Amino acid sequence: MTKRNVPLQVKNLCFDARGIRLIKDVSFDLTAGSRLMVLGANGAGKSLLMRLCHGLLVPHSGTVQWGEGQEGKMIRQAMVFQRPVMLRRTALANIAYGLKCKGVARPLRRDIAFDFLSRVGLARLANHPARLLSFGEQQRLALARAWAMEPDVLFMDEPTASLDPSGTHAIEEITRLIAQEGTTLMMSTHDLGQAKRLGNDVLFLHRGRVLEQASAQDFFQQPKNDLAQAFVRGELLWWKKKKDLYPGGGIEQIPSDRI
Numbered sequence: 101m102t103k104r105n106v107p108l109q110v111k112n113l114c115f116d117a118r119g120i121r122l123i124k125d126v127s128f129d130l131t132a133g134s135r136l137m138v139l140g141a142n143g144a145g146k147s148l149l150m151r152l153c154h155g156l157l158v159p160h161s162g163t164v165q166w167g168e169g170q171e172g173k174m175i176r177q178a179m180v181f182q183r184p185v186m187l188r189r190t191a192l193a194n195i196a197y198g199l200k201c202k203g204v205a206r207p208l209r210r211d212i213a214f215d216f217l218s219r220v221g222l223a224r225l226a227n228h229p230a231r232l233l234s235f236g237e238q239q240r241l242a243l244a245r246a247w248a249m250e251p252d253v254l255f256m257d258e259p260t261a262s263l264d265p266s267g268t269h270a271i272e273e274i275t276r277l278i279a280q281e282g283t284t285l286m287m288s289t290h291d292l293g294q295a296k297r298l299g300n301d302v303l304f305l306h307r308g309r310v311l312e313q314a315s316a317q318d319f320f321q322q323p324k325n326d327l328a329q330a331f332v333r334g335e336l337l338w339w340k341k342k343k344d345l346y347p348g349g350g351i352e353q354i355p356s357d358r359i
């Protein structure tokens with residue numbers, strides 16, 4: 101796969117639920133080939149933003165604009181969730197079904213599905229019911245199914261949140277391989293080490309707003325935003341008040357339009 105320009109432009113995106121604005125005027129570009137890490141405390145709006153980008157939610161206002169894929173084709177996108185969503189069929193058939201939706205001819209599906217199962221180390225479980233696999237295996241299967249779609253853009257919403265260190269390592273390795281093939285990544289995570297290992301760009305959200313977008317290197321060395329600094333130090337907790345973070349100056353230090 102070759103790199104593309106800007107596959108996704110998000111402009112002034114707002115999302116409301118039950119009369120409350122949860123995503124507030126979010127704008128950013130997802131550049132081709134980037135590995136964008138979406139960071140922020142619990143409830144910052146990471147999942148909502150990714151679902152809006154993927155088209156699972158309809159914004160109240162603003163736009164999610166997709167560019168062109170290879171040779172002018174539509175951008176192909178896939179998403180992996182924190183809790184894997186498995187079809188009630190075998191591991192192999194889960195991938196084959198995705199291939200069917202992609203338009204792959206029936207005689208080819210089985211071999212391709214098996215190839216992707218092998219890539220994530222699940223070949224021996226090909227004929228097991230997907231829903232009986234362990235949580236970590238299901239997450240690898242979900243990633244293989246997404247990978248088989250050969251997406252231009254892959255959304256990953258905290259894919260390792262419930263995994264042990266070896267499961268996390270496996271998912272990171274697979275993610276690297278997918279990115280190496282030219283797939284653009286947008287991924288949320290609470291694991292700052294993981295964000296450093298996998299990301300080259302960071303989007304920092306707080307209470308539904310983007311407070312900082314920077315290269316991963318700049319963000320982790322010296323975030324510009326004071327709340328991002330607190331987050332990187334592990335001090336930005338959702339129940340803390342601003343005055344707890346900045347006892348000297350309190351509210352005045354953080355303009356209210358940024359909260």
Ligand SMILES: Nc1ncnc2c1ncn2[C@@H]1O[C@H](COP(=O)(O)OP(=O)(O)OP(=O)(O)O)[C@@H](O)[C@H]1O
Nearest residue numbers: 117118122140141142143144145146147148149290
């Ligand atoms: N359908 C909904 N109706 C009302 N509020 C919602 C809805 N979905 C999400 N929210 C609220 O929107 C806010 C952002 O939720 P979101 O799941 O995007 O956060 P997050 O950053 O992914 O958090 P976490 O890291 O805990 O998964 C939360 O306060 C959540 O309670």
